[in-house]
Amino acid sequence: MSGNRNRRKHKNFNGKSFIILPIIFLVGTYLVLYVALAPSLGSVASAAGLFFSDTEKDYSTEYKNIFVPVVEDESEDKEEKPQEVNIDDITYPEYSNLFGELIIENCGIDTNLFFGDGDISLRNGVGIYAGSFIPGYGKTILVAGHNNTYFNGLKNASEGDIVNIRTSYGNYVYEITECKVLKANDKSAVNMGAEEENLVMYTCYPFDELGLTAYRYFVYAKYVSGPSIDKNSLEG
């Protein structure tokens, strides 16, 4: 009797071991791998994190468009137009986002305005250098564009011409004060530490010639109108 019981016990164990042991081997294999690779696992995982994102990359669009034009009521008195916009109400553009338009009627320029001056931005419009500021911030806005595409019209810019910049949080007006040719590495070309809002547009020089040159054509404009960004909520 006890022999039959032992045989049954043995048979049951054998049946279960056909499932349990392979699972134990599976766990054991990855435990061994973990122990063997643990010293380098952290750095490999960190490196992999740099190359992989949470979602699949979308190659159908080159850039994200966050520009929604502000419709201004022409009958509204200039003094009644909003003088300030809360920073919390602004969707701050990310690099290569299309976030506005830049128009200089006298130069025939009406182009997309991007944040960032990388290849994507300059291929599709003009771009604000990411180390400068957006309109309304009260500082220097540095805008770049190619001289044989969207900024070709800058060669016709002259003192007194009006520059309109439209964004989702307000429309801005600037007036051109000066145009000059300087070397690309001339540090005096742009004052990034200016405490008042000013617009600097630049492109390669000379226009309509072949080759990458060391000169740039700078167009300077002073601020005329547009809502300033209230940064107090940030500082609070």
Place this chain on the structure above:
Amino acid sequence: MANKSGGKRIKGIIYCVLSFILSLIFFTLSYSIVLEVTLFNKSFYLENMNAVSYFADKKNEIVRSLTDLGYASGLDEEFFKGVVDEVSLNELTQQYLDNYFDGKGTEIDTTDFQQTFTKALDKYIADNNITVSDASSRNYMTKRAMSIYRNSLEIPLFSAISAYFLKIKFALPFVIGGCIILIALIIILFVKTTEWKHRALKYTYYATAGSFLSVMVVPAYVLLSKGAAKINLTSRALYHTFVQCSNSIMIALLICALLLGVISLALAVQHHNMKKKVSES
């Protein structure tokens, strides 16, 4: 009596440990074989590149990058469309992979492209009567074009990992050979040292079933989570090639796992039949 049963138990434990080691060896062998025929095989890259129209996409990317250079230097978009062709890209990529796998480095020869580019540029200048700023700026532009062309054809990280890559490639056939010998030795040990031959099948089954599960885990996870598709690559051509290669490797691993699964099933059935015969006798 107690000593006899204790000795049996110890024998059983030793066989289980050997079975686990056999499972690890099957796991290593599966991955080694898959890597040998995929990642460490240059035809694998070219076949997958052709499968996803890599060269057509790469041509478009190079033309677009060169067009951006053109925008900055006064060249029309149309100029660049005739300067890059898929056949040259194919040949250069093959040469690049040949050199890489032979340990000759990752240099790409842009001489032909430079000649084509310079010839086209001279013609363009003459036809359109364009003023050239100066010779040095034109040369600089030409060098930038070469650089764009070369960088576009290189596969990211290949040069950084080439030393490790070549060492692993050299060692893989020995690893595969060693695994096969060890598998044979352990199975012979099972067969020669077990009293009942169906037990040898049992322990071999544990090993194959265990390795079937462990080999299957990675490809199942990667394919179900679509992890490969989440890689962040600027180049669309490279992205599609990477996803294609990754899926091919995972499918190869799944096939290995299924093979192990079939073998373990066959062993389980044979074990059952042999044990039945022993019980009846």
